[in-house]
Amino acid sequence: MKISDVIVIGGGLAGFMAAAAAADNGQKVSLLTYGSGSLPLASGAIDILNSKAPDEAIKLVLENHPYKKIGLKNIDAAAKFFVDVTNKSDLHYVGRLSAQIPIVTAVGTLKYSCLVPESMDATNLADKKKIFVVEIKGLKDFYAAMIADNLKKYFPEKIFETAKLDLNLLGGRDITCMDAAQILTGNEQILADGLKTLNATEDDAIIIPPILGLEGNSSRAAVKSQLRAQIFETTCLPPSPPGIRLQRAFIKFLQSAGVRIFENSKVVRGVVEGKKVTGVVVENSVREKIFRAKKFILATGGFYSGGIVMREFDNPIEPIFDLPVFYPSGAEKWSNKNLFSDKPQNFSMTGIFTDENLNPIDGDGKVLFENLHVVGANLGGVDKIFERSAGGISIASAYKGAIL
Amino acid sequence: MEKATVVVIGGGATGLGILRDLSMRGVKALLVEKNDLVNGASSRYHGLLHSGGRYAVKDQEAARECIIENQIMRKIGKSCVEPCGGMFTRLDIDDESYEELWVKGCADSGIEATPITLDEAFKLEPRLSRKHVKSAYLVPDAAVDGFRMSWQLVDSSKRYGGQVKTYTEVIGFDTVSGELRGVKVRDHFTGEEYEIGCDIAVNAAGGWAGFVGKIAGVEIGVQPDKGTLIAFNQRIVNHVVNRLHKSSDGDIFVPHGSITILGTSSMSVPDPEDTSTSREEVESLLKIGEQTFEDLRDFRILRTFAGSRPLYIPPGGAVGRSASRGFAIVDHERDGLKGFFTIVGGKFTTYRLMAEKMCNQICAKLGNKTPCRTAEEPLVEEVPQADKDRAKKFFPSYGVNLAATRLGVERFKKVVERLEAEPESRELVCECENVTRAEVEEICKDDTSFIVNDVRRRTRIGMGTCQGNFCALRAAAIFSDLGVEPSAKNSLERLKEFLQGRWKGIRPVLLGRTLRETEMTRAIYELSMNVTGGEPQ
Numbered sequence A: 001m002k003i004s005d006v007i008v009i010g011g012g013l014a015g016f017m018a019a020a021a022a023a024d025n026g027q028k029v030s031l032l033t034y035g036s037g038s039l040p041l042a043s044g045a046i047d048i049l050n051s052k053a054p055d056e057a058i059k060l061v062l063e064n065h066p067y068k069k070i071g072l073k074n075i076d077a078a079a080k081f082f083v084d085v086t087n088k089s090d091l092h093y094v095g096r097l098s099a100q101i102p103i104v105t106a107v108g109t110l111k112y113s114c115l116v117p118e119s120m121d122a123t124n125l126a127d128k129k130k131i132f133v134v135e136i137k138g139l140k141d142f143y144a145a146m147i148a149d150n151l152k153k154y155f156p157e158k159i160f161e162t163a164k165l166d167l168n169l170l171g172g173r174d175i176t177c178m179d180a181a182q183i184l185t186g187n188e189q190i191l192a193d194g195l196k197t198l199n200a201t202e203d204d205a206i207i208i209p210p211i212l213g214l215e216g217n218s219s220r221a222a223v224k225s226q227l228r229a230q231i232f233e234t235t236c237l238p239p240s241p242p243g244i245r246l247q248r249a250f251i252k253f254l255q256s257a258g259v260r261i262f263e264n265s266k267v268v269r270g271v272v273e274g275k276k277v278t279g280v281v282v283e284n285s286v287r288e289k290i291f292r293a294k295k296f297i298l299a300t301g302g303f304y305s306g307g308i309v310m311r312e313f314d315n316p317i318e319p320i321f322d323l324p325v326f327y328p329s330g331a332e333k334w335s336n337k338n339l340f341s342d343k344p345q346n347f348s349m350t351g352i353f354t355d356e357n358l359n360p361i362d363g364d365g366k367v368l369f370e371n372l373h374v375v376g377a378n379l380g381g382v383d384k385i386f387e388r389s390a391g392g393i394s395i396a397s398a399y400k401g402a403i404l
Numbered sequence B: 001m002e003k004a005t006v007v008v009i010g011g012g013a014t015g016l017g018i019l020r021d022l023s024m025r026g027v028k029a030l031l032v033e034k035n036d037l038v039n040g041a042s043s044r045y046h047g048l049l050h051s052g053g054r055y056a057v058k059d060q061e062a063a064r065e066c067i068i069e070n071q072i073m074r075k076i077g078k079s080c081v082e083p084c085g086g087m088f089t090r091l092d093i094d095d096e097s098y099e100e101l102w103v104k105g106c107a108d109s110g111i112e113a114t115p116i117t118l119d120e121a122f123k124l125e126p127r128l129s130r131k132h133v134k135s136a137y138l139v140p141d142a143a144v145d146g147f148r149m150s151w152q153l154v155d156s157s158k159r160y161g162g163q164v165k166t167y168t169e170v171i172g173f174d175t176v177s178g179e180l181r182g183v184k185v186r187d188h189f190t191g192e193e194y195e196i197g198c199d200i201a202v203n204a205a206g207g208w209a210g211f212v213g214k215i216a217g218v219e220i221g222v223q224p225d226k227g228t229l230i231a232f233n234q235r236i237v238n239h240v241v242n243r244l245h246k247s248s249d250g251d252i253f254v255p256h257g258s259i260t261i262l263g264t265s266s267m268s269v270p271d272p273e274d275t276s277t278s279r280e281e282v283e284s285l286l287k288i289g290e291q292t293f294e295d296l297r298d299f300r301i302l303r304t305f306a307g308s309r310p311l312y313i314p315p316g317g318a319v320g321r322s323a324s325r326g327f328a329i330v331d332h333e334r335d336g337l338k339g340f341f342t343i344v345g346g347k348f349t350t351y352r353l354m355a356e357k358m359c360n361q362i363c364a365k366l367g368n369k370t371p372c373r374t375a376e377e378p379l380v381e382e383v384p385q386a387d388k389d390r391a392k393k394f395f396p397s398y399g400v401n402l403a404a405t406r407l408g409v410e411r412f413k414k415v416v417e418r419l420e421a422e423p424e425s426r427e428l429v430c431e432c433e434n435v436t437r438a439e440v441e442e443i444c445k446d447d448t449s450f451i452v453n454d455v456r457r458r459t460r461i462g463m464g465t466c467q468g469n470f471c472a473l474r475a476a477a478i479f480s481d482l483g484v485e486p487s488a489k490n491s492l493e494r495l496k497e498f499l500q501g502r503w504k505g506i507r508p509v510l511l512g513r514t515l516r517e518t519e520m521t522r523a524i525y526e527l528s529m530n531v532t533g534g535e536p537q
Helices: A013-024 A054-058 A066-070 A072-088 A123-127 A144-151 A177-184 A188-196 A218-224 A241-256 A390-403 B013-024 B060-076 B096-109 B118-124 B146-159 B206-216 B279-292 B321-325 B348-366 B385-391 B397-421 B437-444 B452-459 B471-482 B491-509 B512-528
Strands: A004-009 A029-032 A093-095 A101-104 A110-113 A115-117 A130-136 A159-165 A204-208 A230-233 A260-262 A266-273 A276-283 A288-298 A372-374 B006-009 B029-032 B086-091 B114-116 B133-139 B142-144 B163-165 B168-176 B179-187 B193-197 B200-203 B222-232 B240-243 B252-256 B259-263 B301-312 B327-331 B340-345 B428-430
Touching: A004 A013, A013 A029, A013 A072, A013 A241, A013 A288, A013 A390, A029 A288, A054 A072, A066 A072, A066 A390, A072 A093, A072 A115, A072 A241, A072 A390, A101 A123, A115 A241, A130 A144, A144 A159, A144 B471, A144 B491, A159 A188, A177 A188, A177 A241, A188 A218, A218 A230, A241 A260, A266 A288, A288 A390, A372 A390, B006 B013, B013 B029, B013 B146, B013 B348, B029 B168, B060 B096, B060 B142, B060 B348, B086 B096, B086 B118, B086 B279, B096 B133, B114 B118, B118 B133, B142 B252, B146 B163, B146 B397, B146 B452, B168 B193, B168 B206, B179 B200, B200 B206, B200 B348, B206 B222, B206 B301, B206 B340, B222 B279, B259 B279, B279 B301, B279 B491, B301 B340, B301 B491, B301 B512, B327 B348, B340 B348, B385 B397, B397 B437, B428 B437, B428 B471, B437 B452, B437 B471, B452 B471, B452 B491, B471 B491, B491 B512
Parallel strands: A004 A029, A004 A288, A029 A260, A130 A159, A130 A204, A204 A230, A288 A372, B006 B029, B006 B200, B029 B163, B086 B240, B200 B340
Antiparallel strands: A093 A115, A101 A110, A266 A276, A276 A288, B086 B133, B114 B133, B168 B179, B179 B193, B222 B259, B222 B301, B240 B252, B252 B259, B327 B340
16 A cells, blocks of 8 residues: 555544644645544634733743643644634634633633634624523523523623524424534524524624534524624534534545545554654454554544543553653542642643654653654643643644644 | 421431331321431442342341341332342352351341352353352342432322421430420521420431430440442443452442442541542452452443441440341430430341331330331332323433332323423433433422432432533533522532532542543533633733
């Protein structure tokens, strides 16, 4: 079989981003995926860092931080490339590294991210007079009263109104945001007609669950053009349409860029010669197959996606190349007493350490494989959820790993 | 002043069993519980309905009681018992001579223990260690749901006029010249203190019996003994699987619906409220457990939990029968307090027998000659098949039966009617346990539903596979609509509390696939929901 320039292992945000950047860079790319990745779980927004000015804060991160290895220049380029990719797939993202954009969550708090889908950008909410929070009859996991109640804490001076639209979605079973988005694709008029009954003006905002289609911007465009008020989508419980839109936008881009995607391909181990990876062994139901390339990008994720596994306490493992995994040892250091607190969860710092080329290193800082680059959630050293850097580290490390 | 003939203190299986027994004999009884019902050892245990096999060598009287009560529970609490059967397996590292003693002990105690070949054992329990298991027997163990059985005890008691007050703590006893006149209590939510007049009070507070005794000025030797257990997300075993050796830690696996419970450890603790668990306890349970099931660590752990057995320590061994029987009844008239009793020790399997003995003594004092009927009459009526058939339109049949036994005849009927009339009420608030919005709303109306956790224990939302990942949001939202306490309105706080409650049991088992679930919880609630509500720094 033909040898690829680059093999990317992993079909999550980091894997997609790496494959996209490598292909854009003229490389012949194969992408090996297994399962659906974590994008259907994600809000769709890309968090960079929990700071009012993330670009400034990135300069101050500690030595072991993945951002330190990636460098601000690459992070900035990655953010721009990300917005390009989504735009090319007709999914509009807005934002930049130097500021945070608020979006409304499904519990009625505001969440802040650097890169957000245009449909969620709640910057203008502050200028509106009246805010409608609209739930859909039969759609679960969206509770207008609770959202309005919590959102009032941010906007105490505004008028809130909750409403419930009957779009005849009830079919005897539960409807999630994903179901609704699917049903409304091509049937946007039902939603537009429903929202018109609110009689909202151009001074008003309408907050709805993220049900404006599962692909691109067309469902949103169809509804938006008929309303005077601005509509805002919230985040939601998984499966999350904004995350799925992002997944589909990437797949569309990858296909047009000539990336070969091998689904249901579980990589079980690497084939190595000295400090070089020459291939990876993929297992499917009947046989094993070796994929060969000049360069490999490991984007298998952290504990959630199985890129790191820990069967016994104090013994985390990277299952493909058996790379050394950094972890905080002992029960006391492993986790906090409170699930949510003002401290990071140490167990989330578990991961692989790399040098500036994102090559994996051992405890002495020695590079283990020169043509293997580790990107995304399997990078260790920080609690990416706590510091709100998960999305940023994924896209930026993937970008750098791909263009090196 | 409120009045009852008997006030029962403690809302565990023993207390509820006494309430039911007294009510059925026509005695006006009222139960007070300082927390929610079934908050102590009656839910924090294996959920094992003992055949008695475990006690066949050490304590044959207890073994005989177990096998008799085991048969009774299957009859009166049919829908709470899963008659999965039990297996005792001896491993290569276990003492062979104990096996002989055990076989004889079972025969002497009336427990049918059937030897089976290893081939049969591996066929029945495919995951048993081929390497270690050397012999196997079948016994009539079963799984029993402590929550469901206790709620059915409440329903049964209420039918006969029994009353229950939760979040009502005993703070004093009213006596006149050494004779009990009433029990002073405090309402946990309002802080209001008042007295309930009574002739007799029964201290059935389990691990807390010593504290209640202290309030009454009597000494009760109860030693809380903490046991830690692990709940796995899969049904690893088909039977209750016991180790055939001298009873020890971590040697019983009990299947419950779609999960398996492994336990337990044993550790003396000063405070029965101590339900903490540690990585060391978990690791030690896993190490023992994987001797019987070598691939144990491949299964996802849902959570770990702990409860305190109330072990009775008789004063200087004076109250003789207690040590062997495992439970004791004390008439505190001997301490100069007429009308005050304590019942302590025992185990879930024999709660009914304990209650019967206690009530016999109380009724003798009251001159009530009505015989005990708790062994004959089923706890609840069966939900009519017609109602179940109606519900099948909205649930998978597995979910229908669960909901029917959780809710009982009347509430189930109401819920089905709502499901039929209002499509919106069909929303599955908890997919893992098949709980609809109609059921949650029905339980919220109940007089023992004060906080989200009360509703959780009743309906089982948040107790299944997702451990609250999905239903935490829904529970917070629904409860902010329906909650009776003012703080219910603070949906973000309720949501965090709910997840924090789950986290307590997850933290010590944060490895393997449990890590994956936790990363999902954090991704949803910290990233997608920003529940901490923080602004950028």
